Amino acid sequence: MLFFPMQQELDCISDSGDIVGKIRFDDAQRKHVFYRLEDAKALSSADESAISERLAGLDSGQYGIPMQDDD
Secondary structure, X not given: OEEEEEOOEEEEEOOOOOEEEEEEEEOXXXXXXXXXXXXXXXXXXXXXXXXXXXXXXXXXXXXXXXOOOOO
């Protein structure tokens, strides 16, 4: 699973190169949330584990989402 920053989100890209969803910070829930794309293929257990680990790391501060500078 590859996590690629896009604006203030992370695109979640499977090993086969398909974007399966995005990770965003949900201010109402005060945590990072994975939003699966409607037309995405099924996730493997390894992909689900990688996403869960990334969400936990983002919420704990271990990882961050780089801010994009449009200037």
